[in-house]
Amino acid sequence: MHAGRDMEPLTQSLKELALERGAALVGVASIDRWAPQPPYGDAAPRGHHPDDFLPGTQAVISIAQPILNPVLNAPAALADEEMAMIPDHVKYAYLETFYNRVGHVVHDYMLEFIAQVIGQRLMQHGFEAMIFPTTGLHPKVGDLSDIEIWEGPPSAQAEGFSPFRYTYGPFSHRHAATRAGLGEFGYNNVVLTPEFGPRQRFNSILTDAPLVPDPLIEEPICLRDDCNLCQAACIMACITLRDDPAVQDYRSVEHVDRQRIFIDTPAKTDPTLCRRRRDGKPHSPIRGDCIRVCPVPKAPTHLSRRLKALLDTWQAADAG
Ligand code: SF4
Ligand code: SF4
Structure with missing residues (x-):
């Protein structure tokens, strides 16, 4: 069977199924889009390519669910306020857990359920399908802590440890999303869509059905150097562009071409x-400031005082 008109009905019915079951966005990528592309020639790491999970993969379905704006913003804004029923020494951990539950875990499970339903539908049509956890895995290995498992000895790029130095998802849903035409990467290293900016989570379904691919994004979504709010918002300075000569690792490139779609x-x-x-900063912001501050598709409201000041300064400069 070949891609083309005969696969259109199945492609459409799978998209409708995903939307009915709770996906807000759905797109299809053809497998040729996993060939290394200019300008960086990035390739899926060994053991993380679609063919490693389903030899003969023909298409990848990308699905997304938004993080509701108040779910993202309220826990961070509340960190600045008194919460009468929550003791101060618990408040940050409480708010972090709150956000994690309704801004992360619920998406993780729901996207996995949607993927399973799509996988079953593909099976009914005689095709193979592979599904994934939505996020990284934290396997238990003896009594080792996460840090001992992933990072190894301090400051080492030690042999036998992940070069990423943290848990790594089996398959990159972000790279699948851009290849399925749902969005492009932003300066925050997260995929932005026209609909939700960086405020969504993704999952992916591999199949040997040659589904009809969607077109790639053609217009930039990230505001690039006209913005840079995400990097300014990060109190740990942990997001850098890949051509920053001060931060060299296996992901470094000579030049990031700002004109191209990411x-x-x-x-x-x-x-x-x-x-x-x-660590050492018990009152650091609730996780996610690098997506919370992003002014795409519209400037966020109900921010922490620190993020509001950043956004106000940027808006004033933009208006000036
Ligand atoms: S979650 Fe916070 S610390 Fe982590 S990269 Fe984003 S802004 Fe930085
Ligand atoms: S905050 Fe600005 S620079 Fe960062 S991802 Fe959003 S639009 Fe791009």
Whole structure:
């Protein structure tokens, strides 16, 4: 069977199924889009390519669910306020858990359920399908802590440890989303869509059905150097552009071409710094300021005082 008109009905019915079951966005990528692309020639790391999970993958379905704006914003804004029923020494952990539950875990499960339903539908049509956890995994290995498992000895790029130095998802849903035409990467190393900016989570379904692919994004979504609010918002300075000569690692490139659509990410995040934001800084912001502050598709409201000041300054400069 070949891509084309005969696969259109199945492609459409799978998209409708995803939307009925709770996805807000759905797109299809053809497998040729996993060939390394200019300008960086990024390739899926060994063991993380679609063919590693389903040899003969023909298409990847990308699905997304938004994080509701108040769910993202309220926990961070409340960190500045008194909460009569929550003791001060618990408040930050409480708000972080609150956000994680309704801004992360619920998406993780729902997207996995939607993927399973789509996988079953593909099976009914005689095709294979592979589904994934929505986020990174934290396997238990003896008594080792997450840090001992992923980072190894301090400051080491030690052999036998992940070069990423943190848990790594089996498959990159962000790279699938850009290849399915849902969005482009932003300076915050997160995928932005025209509909929700960076405020959504993704999952992906691989299949050997040659579904009809969607067109790639043609207009930039991230505001690039006219904005840069995400990097300014990060108290740990853990997001850098890949051509920053001061922060060299396996993801570094010579030059980030700002004119191109970011199908591959122009930025990188140091996950070990991000994870440690509360070490020694118990009142550090609730996780997610790098997406909370983003003014795409519209300027956020109900921000913490620190983010509001950043956004106000940027808006004043933009108006000036
Ligand atoms: S979650 Fe916070 S610490 Fe981590 S990268 Fe985003 S802004 Fe930085
Ligand atoms: S905050 Fe600005 S620079 Fe960062 S991702 Fe959003 S639009 Fe791009």
